[in-house]
Amino acid sequence: MIELDNVHKSFHGNHVLRGLSFKITPGELVGLIGPNGAGKSTALSIVTGQLLADAGVASLGGHDIVHEPLLARKSLGYVPQESGVEPFLTGEEVLQFVANLREVEDSSNQIEQLLSQFSLLDARRRLTREYSEGMTRRLAIAAALLPKPPALIFDESLNGLDPRGARLVRGALRDRAAAGAAILITGHVLETMERLCTRILLLHEGRITRDISEAELTECRETGVSLEQLYLDSTA
Amino acid sequence: MLGPLLWLSQATRRNRWRDLGPRARSGVVFGVVAAAIGLGLAGDSWLLASLVDGRDERVRSWTFWCMLTTALIFGYSSFEVLYRDPLWRRLATLPVSPRALFVAKVLRVYRRHIPLVLLPAISGSSLLMQSEYIAWCTAVVATGLVLLIGLAVSIFAHIWAGESLVDGANPLKAYLSQGYGPTEAAFLFYSPALALLATATVALGIEVGFIALYLNGTWLPLFGVVFGGVGLAVFCLRRASTIFVRWQHVIAPKFADVEVLPPWQEGAQSSRVFGQWLVAFLPGALAGVWTRLNTQYRRRYRVLLPMTGVLMVALAVFSGRSTTSIVDVWALAVAVGVLVFIPSFRACGPELGIGSTARALPIAARQNHVVLGMLALLEWTPLSIAVVIGGLAGGRLLEMGFAALMVLVAGAIVNGIAIPACVLLAPRVVRVSFAIRGVALCAVGVITSVL
Numbered sequence: 001m002i003e004l005d006n007v008h009k010s011f012h013g014n015h016v017l018r019g020l021s022f023k024i025t026p027g028e029l030v031g032l033i034g035p036n037g038a039g040k041s042t043a044l045s046i047v048t049g050q051l052l053a054d055a056g057v058a059s060l061g062g063h064d065i066v067h068e069p070l071l072a073r074k075s076l077g078y079v080p081q082e083s084g085v086e087p088f089l090t091g092e093e094v095l096q097f098v099a100n101l102r103e104v105e106d107s108s109n110q111i112e113q114l115l116s117q118f119s120l121l122d123a124r125r126r127l128t129r130e131y132s133e134g135m136t137r138r139l140a141i142a143a144a145l146l147p148k149p150p151a152l153i154f155d156e157s158l159n160g161l162d163p164r165g166a167r168l169v170r171g172a173l174r175d176r177a178a179a180g181a182a183i184l185i186t187g188h189v190l191e192t193m194e195r196l197c198t199r200i201l202l203l204h205e206g207r208i209t210r211d212i213s214e215a216e217l218t219e220c221r222e223t224g225v226s227l228e229q230l231y232l233d234s235t236a
Numbered sequence: 237m238l239g240p241l242l243w244l245s246q247a248t249r250r251n252r253w254r255d256l257g258p259r260a261r262s263g264v265v266f267g268v269v270a271a272a273i274g275l276g277l278a279g280d281s282w283l284l285a286s287l288v289d290g291r292d293e294r295v296r297s298w299t300f301w302c303m304l305t306t307a308l309i310f311g312y313s314s315f316e317v318l319y320r321d322p323l324w325r326r327l328a329t330l331p332v333s334p335r336a337l338f339v340a341k342v343l344r345v346y347r348r349h350i351p352l353v354l355l356p357a358i359s360g361s362s363l364l365m366q367s368e369y370i371a372w373c374t375a376v377v378a379t380g381l382v383l384l385i386g387l388a389v390s391i392f393a394h395i396w397a398g399e400s401l402v403d404g405a406n407p408l409k410a411y412l413s414q415g416y417g418p419t420e421a422a423f424l425f426y427s428p429a430l431a432l433l434a435t436a437t438v439a440l441g442i443e444v445g446f447i448a449l450y451l452n453g454t455w456l457p458l459f460g461v462v463f464g465g466v467g468l469a470v471f472c473l474r475r476a477s478t479i480f481v482r483w484q485h486v487i488a489p490k491f492a493d494v495e496v497l498p499p500w501q502e503g504a505q506s507s508r509v510f511g512q513w514l515v516a517f518l519p520g521a522l523a524g525v526w527t528r529l530n531t532q533y534r535r536r537y538r539v540l541l542p543m544t545g546v547l548m549v550a551l552a553v554f555s556g557r558s559t560t561s562i563v564d565v566w567a568l569a570v571a572v573g574v575l576v577f578i579p580s581f582r583a584c585g586p587e588l589g590i591g592s593t594a595r596a597l598p599i600a601a602r603q604n605h606v607v608l609g610m611l612a613l614l615e616w617t618p619l620s621i622a623v624v625i626g627g628l629a630g631g632r633l634l635e636m637g638f639a640a641l642m643v644l645v646a647g648a649i650v651n652g653i654a655i656p657a658c659v660l661l662a663p664r665v666v667r668v669s670f671a672i673r674g675v676a677l678c679a680v681g682v683i684t685s686v687l
Contacts, residue, residue: 011493045492048329052489069485073331084326086244088251097247100240101330127255 001025002047002151002182007056009042016042018206019056024184026150029177031193032186033227034203035235040186041081043203044155047184048078060151074102077144079157083136087129091120091139094128095146102147114142118168133160141169145176152176152183158192170196194227202234210234237336245323245344260667267674272358274674274681278567279359281685295363296446299375302356303382303439310349310383311432314390317345319398319491328488334481341480342473345387353380378442381462386435388469392476393434397427398487399479438465509534510541511614525599526607532588533579533611544615547572548622555626555636565626566639567684569619570646574676577615578651580608581669584658601659608655616647650676 002024009017016039024030034040045051047058049065049072058065061075085094095114099107115121118138128136137160144152152173158166173196177183187193193200200217202210212220212230220230256264279298318341327337356375363372438461445458480487511530515523534541551572555565582588620640627636654672658665 045489049485050328050489050492052486052493066485070331070333073329076329076331078329080329086248086326088248088255089244090251093247093251097240097244098330100243101237101332127251129255 001060001062002153002184003057003059004043004047005057005059007043007046007053007058009039009046009051009054016206017046017053020203020207021056022201022208022211024151024182026180026182027177029173029183029196029198030185031197031200032184032203033188033190033193033200033231038203039206040203041155044153044184044186048076048153049073061149075149075151077147077149077152079137079140079144079154081155081157083140083157085128085131085136085140085143088127090125091115091128091131091135092124094139095143098143098146104147107146110146114146117172118142119165134162134165137161138165138169141172145172148176148179148181150181152181154183154185154187156187158185158187158189158196166192190227190231194221200227202231204235237333238339241327241332241336241340242343245340248323256667263667263671267670267672270671270674270678272354274676274678275355275358276361277678277681277685278571280362280365281563281687292450295368295371295375296443296450298360299356299378299446300439300443302359302375302379303442304436306349306352306355306379306382307386307432307435307439309352310387311390311435312428314345314349314387314431315394315428317341317348318391318394324488334484335477337484338477338480342391345391346383349383349387352383355379374446378439378446381442381465382435382439385438385465385469386431388472388476389434389438390428390431392472393431394427395476395479395487397430398491399483401490402483402486438468441465511611514610514614522603522606525603526610529583529588529604529607530611533583536587537582540615543576544618547576548618548625551619551622552626552629555623555639556630557626558630558632562635562639563684563687565623565636566642566646567680569623569639569643570650570680571677573616573619573643573647574650574673574680577612577619577647578654578669578672579611579615580651580655580658581665583608583611584662584665586663601656604659605655608659609651612647612651612655616644616651619647620644646680 003022005021007017007020008015020039020043022030032040032043042051046053047060047065049058049069052066060072063072063075065072086097089097092111092115095111096107098104099111104110115124118141120135120139120142123131123135128139131139137157141154141157144154154173158169161169170192173183173185177198185193185197194217197217198214200210200212201208202212210230212227217227220227253261321344323344324337324341353376356379357372360372360375363369363375441461442458442465445461448454448457509531511534512527514530515527518526551565551569554560554568620643623636623640623643624633627633627639630636650672654668657668657672661668
């Protein structure tokens with residue numbers, strides 16, 4: 001479970017988050033969208049413990065990120081905007097490091113499986129700095145999925161993927177959601193979000209201005225109203 | 237949990253070295269060896285200069301300056317390793333226990349700074365050749381002790397300053413580590429200064445211990461200082477560990493708050509930066525290239541101007557002393573310039589994008605050469621001015637004026653080599669910086685030794 005409860009955050013008097021609240025339950029694949037500067041990255045930084053909220057509570061897997069940071073992070077798989085993969089490790093070493101740190105059982109097999117699933121087997125022994133942007137993204141996502149955490153957060157992590165890579169990742173995320181993970185994704189490509197997510201949260205000026213359920217998304221598709229239209233209406 | 241962190245560090249180091257390739261590796265090794273030869277020769281000439289008269293005092297003074305120089309370096313760089321190393325950012329969202337993280341950070345700080353012990357070891361190599369083994373060992377051990385104790389004190393100072401960012405921190409502590417300035421200033425100014433002050437005190441204690449040993453033949457004060465210092469180091473590390481384990485999860489995001497400023501937090505930028513007045517003397521296209529480079533450079537490396545001020549004061553004091561020779565002044569000024577003021581290494585690196593945008597924009601390599609040269613001139617001129625001021629104060633204006641001129645000549649030669657090399661190789665300039673700095677320091681050593 002990923003939860004933010006009445007979170008406020010300001011930088012030098014500029015209110016970025018104004019009582020932001022949402023809850024993502026196991027099995028949900030939720031997209032967080034909003035204009036540039038709406039507070040998406042700040043919200044993710046707070047829920048992952050990289051920034052402190054001025055007020056309110058953020059928790060992962062039921063653990064408060066401030067008071068139980070270690071337990072909360074054990075529940076988390078996170079892919080930041082800039083991938084954050086060690087440039088001087090090979091792809092296989094990155095996954096091995098994550099497996100060792102998170103004490104993943106039967107890690108060799110799982111690493112093998114993920115490398116194969118994300119089409120990285122051939123590049124497994126190359127330094128990640130030699131990877132293309134899409135390969136780095138796939139590796140970062142594989143590293144987040146490796147320990148099978150109950151909460152997964154992707155900060156604009158689907159950018160830079162080619163159609164095949166994007167399809168691989170979408171499939172993997174749906175599988176993980178079906179297995180009971182709570183997944184939060186931010187992004188600007190509304191088409192991708194619409195196809196992938198079971199629920200969309202629209203963040204505008206620091207609060208959720210629209211919470212679009214799966215039923216509403218389906219209804220929109222049937223009536224020919226695109227997510228883009230909803231977005232433009234809500235952020236006008 | 238510490239195991240994977242240490243493995244990560246070791247594997248990254250190994251792969252980084254392998255990735256350099258044989259030619260680049262040779263360049264780095266060549267640069268380091270050349271710098272070592274230069275340092276050895278410079279140290280040799282300085283120490284041998286008074287082997288006949290006041291030798292013991294000279295050796296002791298050299299030992300003290302070695303200790304102080306290392307303290308000056310690691311007071312700030314230990315802060316950089318503790319808080320700004322990119323590794324910690326990558327680990328920020330992983331479930332790493334604070335205790336393991338603390339040990340990993342401490343080990344990283346020590347590993348990065350242990351090579352500083354080579355400063356007395358190499359610069360004092362002439363003592364070895366003169367069979368002055370005890371003097372050489374004394375300097376190496378003393379600097380090692382300062383590193384051992386001083387790094388622990390520094391780590392404590394930085395983490396203690398970090399704790400002052402926690403809400404509800406003790407106001408006295410907040411004041412001591414932050415002063416009355418804004419919270420953001422705490423990390424940048426006060427904790428490195430605290431670390432330096434404490435380490436310099438330890439170095440002074442060791443120096444006093446040596447003086448007591450030389451003059452009275454008594455070991456007691458030296459033992460007292462050493463054991464007291466080691467006890468202080470243990471206390472500092474234990475206390476730092478306690479603070480870190482308790483507050484790391486708050487300090488790290490607070491620091492991120494301070495460091496990762498969203499655009500609106502920086503506020504409107506002033507278009508007036510140091511050196512912008514030169515635009516008036518430049519033709520249109522070159523003026524644009526200069527504004528683009530200089531503005532970025534000054535905003536990114538804000539610390540350079542105050543650092544120049546501090547180094548100018550130190551150089552002026554050094555050159556103002558009647559006992560300082562013209563060669564020593566020249567060597568020190570050029571060594572400082574080579575280590576700190578070769579702007580092309582910074583400007584052509586990946587951060588400012590001089591190399592990449594030069595390829596995408598209609599900017600000729602010659603224009604880049606000119607603006608980088610102007611930047612170098614702005615950085616080396618204050619060094620010369622400081623030498624002249626020192627000469628004026630010490631009544632040796634003519635001598636020091638000549639030294640100042642020679643400083644500019646050396647700067648022109650070093651930058652004349654560095655600028656085209658950096659423009660050509662941008663943004664991969666790290667290796668060439670090793671080679672050029674090494675060779676330049678070697679040349680300084682050779683010239684000092686010959687003169």
